[in-house]
Amino acid sequence: MVKYVVKKGDKYYPSDEMKKIAWIKSDSIYKEAKKNPIKFWDNLAKQGLYWEKLWDKTYEEKLPYFEWFKGGKLNASFNCLDRHINIRSMKDAVIFVPESTKEKTQKITYMDLYKKVNRFANVLKSLKVKKGDVVSIYLPLIPELIISMLACARIGAIHSVVFSAFSDEALKTRIKDGKSKVLITSDGYYRKGEKKDLLKKAKSGIKGTKIKKVVVVNRLNKKIKYNNKFVSFEKESKKVEQYCEPEIMNSNDTLFILYTSGTTGNPKGIMHDTGGYLTQAYWSTKWNFNLLEKDVIWCTADIGWITGHTYSCYGPLSLGGTLVLYEGGLDYPNPGRWWKIVDENKVTSFYTAPTAIRMFMRLGEKWVNKYKLDSLKVLGTVGEPIDSDAWNWYFNKIGKGRCPIIDTWWQTETGANMVNALPGVGPFIPGVAGRSFPGIKHEVVNEKGRKSKKGFLVQLSPFAPAMLQGIFRNKKRYRETYWKRFKGKYDTSDGAFYYDKDNIRITGRIDDVIKVAGHRLSTAEMENVLNGDKFVNESAVVGIPDKIRGEVPVAFVVLEKGKASKELEKSLIKLIRSKIGPIAGLNKIYFVEDLPKTRSGKIMRRILRNLLTKESLGGVSTLVNPGCVDVIKEQLV
Ligand code: PRX
Numbered sequence: 001m002v003k004y005v006v007k008k009g010d011k012y013y014p015s016d017e018m019k020k021i022a023w024i025k026s027d028s029i030y031k032e033a034k035k036n037p038i039k040f041w042d043n044l045a046k047q048g049l050y051w052e053k054l055w056d057k058t059y060e061e062k063l064p065y066f067e068w069f070k071g072g073k074l075n076a077s078f079n080c081l082d083r084h085i086n087i088r089s090m091k092d093a094v095i096f097v098p099e100s101t102k103e104k105t106q107k108i109t110y111m112d113l114y115k116k117v118n119r120f121a122n123v124l125k126s127l128k129v130k131k132g133d134v135v136s137i138y139l140p141l142i143p144e145l146i147i148s149m150l151a152c153a154r155i156g157a158i159h160s161v162v163f164s165a166f167s168d169e170a171l172k173t174r175i176k177d178g179k180s181k182v183l184i185t186s187d188g189y190y191r192k193g194e195k196k197d198l199l200k201k202a203k204s205g206i207k208g209t210k211i212k213k214v215v216v217v218n219r220l221n222k223k224i225k226y227n228n229k230f231v232s233f234e235k236e237s238k239k240v241e242q243y244c245e246p247e248i249m250n251s252n253d254t255l256f257i258l259y260t261s262g263t264t265g266n267p268k269g270i271m272h273d274t275g276g277y278l279t280q281a282y283w284s285t286k287w288n289f290n291l292l293e294k295d296v297i298w299c300t301a302d303i304g305w306i307t308g309h310t311y312s313c314y315g316p317l318s319l320g321g322t323l324v325l326y327e328g329g330l331d332y333p334n335p336g337r338w339w340k341i342v343d344e345n346k347v348t349s350f351y352t353a354p355t356a357i358r359m360f361m362r363l364g365e366k367w368v369n370k371y372k373l374d375s376l377k378v379l380g381t382v383g384e385p386i387d388s389d390a391w392n393w394y395f396n397k398i399g400k401g402r403c404p405i406i407d408t409w410w411q412t413e414t415g416a417n418m419v420n421a422l423p424g425v426g427p428f429i430p431g432v433a434g435r436s437f438p439g440i441k442h443e444v445v446n447e448k449g450r451k452s453k454k455g456f457l458v459q460l461s462p463f464a465p466a467m468l469q470g471i472f473r474n475k476k477r478y479r480e481t482y483w484k485r486f487k488g489k490y491d492t493s494d495g496a497f498y499y500d501k502d503n504i505r506i507t508g509r510i511d512d513v514i515k516v517a518g519h520r521l522s523t524a525e526m527e528n529v530l531n532g533d534k535f536v537n538e539s540a541v542v543g544i545p546d547k548i549r550g551e552v553p554v555a556f557v558v559l560e561k562g563k564a565s566k567e568l569e570k571s572l573i574k575l576i577r578s579k580i581g582p583i584a585g586l587n588k589i590y591f592v593e594d595l596p597k598t599r600s601g602k603i604m605r606r607i608l609r610n611l612l613t614k615e616s617l618g619g620v621s622t623l624v625n626p627g628c629v630d631v632i633k634e635q636l637v
Contacts, residue, residue: 001374003402004423011427012395014404021377022424023287024438029425033438037462040439045069045275045465048282049318050083052248055275059462064483068276068465072251076274077121077154079282080317081114082246089114092322095296095345096143099190099328105344108143110320113150115242116143120151120233122240127182127213127231131156131247134178134257136211138171138202140164140189141327144217144233145303146313148184149256153274156247159256160269163304164189164198166581170267171205174259177269177472181210184233186217187224192329195220251275257472258306260412261522262481263512269472270306270412276465278318280416284437284466285315288406289349289378290423296375298324298342299351305519306412307382310466311351315416330356335363339371339398350398351380351408353518357390357398358548368397378423380406383518384550385508391430409433409506411492412520413482415466418442418459419504432499433506440464444496444504449486454497457506458489512605514543514551519583521553523605526586529579530555530572535562540595541586542609552587556595556608556632564591592635594628596620611636 004018019025033040042058045051045068055072084091089111096106108116129135135157139145145161152159160178162171175183185202188195199216206214216224217233226232249255255274259267289297289311297316301307316323324345330338338360342350360368379399386394386407395405405428409419419442421427421434436442441460446452459467467490471478485491495507509515512523523541530539537560543551555572562568569589576584596604599622610617611633620626 001400001402004377005402005404005426005428011429012404013426013428014424018404018424021292022290022422024422025424027425029438030435037439037441041068041279041465044283044439045072045279048279049074049079049275055251061461061463063488064479065470066463066467067252068273068279069251072275073248074251074275074278075154075246075249076255076278076314077117077150078246079278080150080314081110081117084110084320085114088320091320093317094143094146095322095324097324097326097341097345099193099326099332101333106143113147116147116237117150117154118242118244119237119240120147121154121244123215123233123236124151124155124157124182125244126236126240127215129155129157129182132158133182134158134160134180136171136175136178136180136183137161138164138183138185138198138205139217140186140198140219141302141325142186142189142217142219143325144184144186146317146325149303149313150317153255154244154246156249156253158254161256161258161304161309163302163581165302165583166304167579168201168205169579170581171202172207172209173267174269175206175209175211177259177266178257179210181212182215183211183213184215184217186219187222188220190328192332199224249274252469254469256309258309258412260306261513261520261525262477263522263524265522265524265528267522267525268474268477268481271469271472272415272466273469276467277415278314280464280466281310281315282318284416285311285321286319287422288380288408288417288420289351291316291319291321291349295348295377296322296324296345297349297351298326298345298347300326300330300338300356301351301353301382306415307351310416330359331363335360335367336370339368339373342373342376343371346375348375348377349380350376350378351382353383354381354386354390355384355517355548355550357381357386357394361390361393362548365397373398373400376403378406379403380408382408382410382417384515385506386431388430404428407431407433409494413468414464415468416464418464419506427503429499429503431505432503435502435504437464442504443489444498445486445489449489455495456486456510457492457494457496457504458486459492460489463490514553516543516551516553516583517549521580521584523553525580526553526555526576526584529576530557533572533575535559535568536572538595538603540603540605540608542605542612544609544612546587553584554588554590554612555586556590556592558592558595590632590635592628592632594625594631596623596629597625598622599624608632
């Protein structure tokens with residue numbers, strides 16, 4: 001088996017075999033990009049994408065806004081489809097693996113995908129969707145999700161994908177904020193062998209919104225009553241013309257919005273543009289995963305999250321690559337399923353989250369050992385800091401000690417990967433993400449914004465092409481969240497330190513956002529749900545470390561009335577699951593008399609978390625009610 005890495009000291013480096021096939025083989029790319037990052041991206045945008053018209057100005061910055069490729073015109077769906085069909089029309093674009101092993105893997109060629117997207121784009125037009133309209137998509141991991149996204153892009157509509165495991169309430173909030181009139185959903189999907197009803201949740205989610213049309217994909221073969229409001233994805237697609245002229249968009253036109261959690265109860269609609277986002281989706285997929293023409297990439301993230309948008313759709317397809325899309329549970333029908341998929345489809349580039357790795361570690365290596373995994377070349381990780389145990393297990397058991405691990409730090413806001421090590425350059429160090437992608441600059445700074453060995457991770461100007469354009473309909477929140485703390489620098493809300501001169505290690509969120517099994521959740525959003533219950537007076541949710549899920553949420557609740565009981569705990573846990581989704585499942589609720597607060601009334605979640613993790617409590621003196629800390633402490637023993 002080919003070895004793509006060699007060990008030197010405590011670090012790994014690309015082997016000669018990797019250097020032979022690597023798009024980027026040396027450090028010099030970083031130096032070249034640093035000399036003139038704007039020129040660097042200018043060249044990459046021209047080389048990577050097809051533009052209807054080139055730009056008048058490469059980069060313009062008027063903080064907190066900045067614009068790439070100003071005056072440039074292109075269409076994202078054209079870049080993902082039309083330009084490939086002459087040269088790779090019969091190449092697989094998407095390999096869809098249904099959850100049931102009885103259902104056949106579906107190979108969708110570029111020509112097939114092109115046809116389906118064109119037709120569905122015409123369906124959207126027939127439903128009166130116009131350029132600039134927001135279309136909500138609430139679909140499981142099935143090809144129609146990609147088709148819907150690209151169809152929106154084709155006609156210049158803005159897609160807003162909502163993770164299918166989110167609740168009806170979460171869907172409603174996102175539909176309302178986006179003001180969408182059309183929803184694309186399905187009758188359901190398969191998960192761990194069961195049929196999950198999605199349409200029921202969708203129907204409840206659209207109540208009280210402005211949704212006029214619901215397009216339903218028939219995944220479970222359920223009998224659905226179609227009418228003026230509910231129409232069939234399949235039937236409508238047959239009624240329309242087979243070609244849809246792509247809308248020519250400005251580089252700066254919004255391609256999509258994607259809601260993510262912040263520090264308040266309301267999720268924020270992160271906006272991404274067309275040209276900048278696509279340029280970086282293209283190049284980061286190509287270089288991070290060293291994707292060659294015959295390679296197959298599998299990013300296991302759901303497309304409901306940014307990782308799926310960029311590395312299960314726009315990145316691989318803009319490159320003309322082949323991607324795997326797997327509908328189901330990671331251990332269905334047994335914990336060998338993922339590795340079976342890797343072998344059967346000869347996956348070369350595999351991208352997942354540390355939480356999944358830890359889960360497989362727990363399930364035991366026998367499930368992995370049954371498979372060869374010899375097609376793999378590059379392994380990636382994302383979503384949360386990876387501990388060295390998980391890193392080593394991933395490296396040795398999945399990569400068989402042969403493949404580099406690309407630890408990619410980024411965010412919904414950054415659109416594409418920002419800090420990592422490239423497979424042909426390295427070094428690959430357990431737990432260390434690496435350095436800024438060529439042409440991008442990050443720094444670790446102290447509270448005053450000065451460079452420091454340890455502190456806050458910020459991004460410096462010129463800001464990366466894939467960075468967010470803003471928060472949908474909320475300029476104030478955009479300015480305050482990302483641009484207030486450090487003048488002229490983008491605030492990532494992540495802590496970090498320099499591992500050595502070049503390489504950065506990310507320590508995790510420093511705001512009230514938590515990462516549960518790699519999923520981003522807002523403690524404030526969960527508190528809002530709890531506080532809405534008639535028994536609850538106030539609450540504080542904190543994330544505490546968990547061996548498998550990275551972090552899990554626990555709540556401290558002060559009751560308004562009633563008595564603390566197991567039943568009440570259960571019903572509040574159920575309430576959060578139903579209002580947000582199963583990923584927001586609270587691990588435990590502590591009923592307390594009072595919550596530690598500052599004079600201004602801010603609940604000090606850090607103190608509560610440290611009480612549970614037995615870390616030093618830090619300054620308790622600023623609290624208006626320091627006595628409650630001891631009371632809670634006693635309750636926890
Ligand atoms: O805390 C960082 C963590 O995930 C956050 C972003 O979450 P989200 O917007 O859901 O996007 C996740 C996928 C891109 C970051 O602020 N994070 C992401 N990747 C890493 C990470 N933490 C450490 N190492 C990473 N590789």
